[in-house]
Amino acid sequence: KTIVIATRNPGKAKEFTKIFAEKGYQVKTLLDYPELPDVEETGKTFEENARLKAETIAEILQQPVLADDSGLIVDALDGRPGIFSARFAGEPTNNAANNAKLLHEMTGIPSEQRTATFHCTLVFAAPDKESLVVDGDWSGKIGTIPRGENGFGYDPLFFVEEEQKTAAELSDERKNEISHRGKAVAKLKNQWENWLKK
Ligand code: ITT
Ligand code: NA
Numbered sequence: 001k002t003i004v005i006a007t008r009n010p011g012k013a014k015e016f017t018k019i020f021a022e023k024g025y026q027v028k029t030l031l032d033y034p035e036l037p038d039v040e041e042t043g044k045t046f047e048e049n050a051r052l053k054a055e056t057i058a059e060i061l062q063q064p065v066l067a068d069d070s071g072l073i074v075d076a077l078d079g080r081p082g083i084f085s086a087r088f089a090g091e092p093t094n095n096a097a098n099n100a101k102l103l104h105e106m107t108g109i110p111s112e113q114r115t116a117t118f119h120c121t122l123v124f125a126a127p128d129k130e131s132l133v134v135d136g137d138w139s140g141k142i143g144t145i146p147r148g149e150n151g152f153g154y155d156p157l158f159f160v161e162e163e164q165k166t167a168a169e170l171s172d173e174r175k176n177e178i179s180h181r182g183k184a185v186a187k188l189k190n191q192w193e194n195w196l197k198k
Contacts (some may be wrong), residue, residue, distance in 0.1 A: 002026045002163025006039070006053040006067040009086075011152025014174075015064070015181050016122075016139060018126040019189055026112050027055045035046050036060065046070065046083055047133060054125035062127050070120040070180060072154050074102070074142060085154070089175075095153055099146060102157060114142040118158065118167075120180040122188055124195065140167070151175055 003020050005013050008030045030036060039056045043049040046069040053067035071085030081088040081102070084111055089097035105159040106114060117137050119168045146156035148168025155168035160169075160178070176182040 002028060002063060004033070004061060004063060004065045005029045005056040006056060006065050007071060009152070012070070012181070015176055015179075016068070016185050016188075023041070030057070033061075041069070041083070043069075043083070046119055046135070047123065049083060050121045050123040050125065050133075051125070051131060054123040055131060058125035058127060063116075064124065064126040066122060066124045068120060068122050068181065068184075070118065072102075072116055072118055072158070074116045076113050076115075076142075077105060084163050099154060099157055102142065102154065103146075105146070106144075109142075111141065116140055116142050116158065118180040120184045122181075122184045124188065124192055126196065129195070129198070131186070132191060134184045134187035134191070136180045136184070136185075136187070138178065138180040 001024060002184045003025045005016065006029060007013050013029045036057065039053045041049040041052060042053055050067045050069035053069065054065045063119065071082050073079050073082050086093045089101045099129050101174040117139055119135065119137050121135040140158045140160045143157045143159045143166060148156050150170060150172060151168045156166055158167040160167060163170060167179070
């Protein structure tokens with residue numbers, strides 16, 4: 001029993017591997033299938049992009065595939081980088097350059113206007129099935145200096161008021177309990193086994 005996560009981002013994959021592993025499924029990512037084509041993210045929404053990734057790979061491999069499309073929506077930047085979060089500073093993804101660009105664009109913006117939301121849409125696709133779609137959001141504020149070593153991507157700049165910490169200062173476990181991805185995974189947890197058996 002194998003589930004493929006249609007991602008080349010190891011930071012993401014790590015965050016949802018556990019829910020499948022504990023049910024006896026083997027988890028693979030696109031890093032295990034170097035021969036597969038790159039799926040272009042041509043959609044206009046997180047859901048469209050997650051569907052493109054999951055449904056394209058499920059069709060090719062003829063097995064269940066989960067994809068995550070996620071990003072950071074910054075109010076003071078009119079919602080940018082949004083679906084372009086991975087390639088904010090250009091391609092290929094460069095987290096340090098993305099964070100530097102975000103800090104630069106936020107220069108001079110006061111604390112109360114630095115609100116932001118992390119969003120995650122998960123699409124689970126399987127041959128001859130209607131895909132399962134869930135999502136989750138996480139509210140925070142863009143910091144002024146990067147803090148913390150955990151997590152990935154924009155985590156060092158995403159300040160979580162309830163915790164008085166950046167996402168990169170949270171343990172992996174705590175981040176998974178409260179993050180956008182954690183909330184989406186919690187919804188998936190209730191549904192995926194029944195959906196897969198149907
Ligand atoms: P795949 O498409 O291969 O899954 P990707 O990194 O390109 O990997 P996305 O297109 O969904 O994935 O882009 C999401 C970007 O949003 C990601 O690269 C991070 O920069 C950011 N992001 C998403 N979730 C995050 C999280 O939990 N913490 C920090 N940054 C996150
Ligand atoms: Na994307």
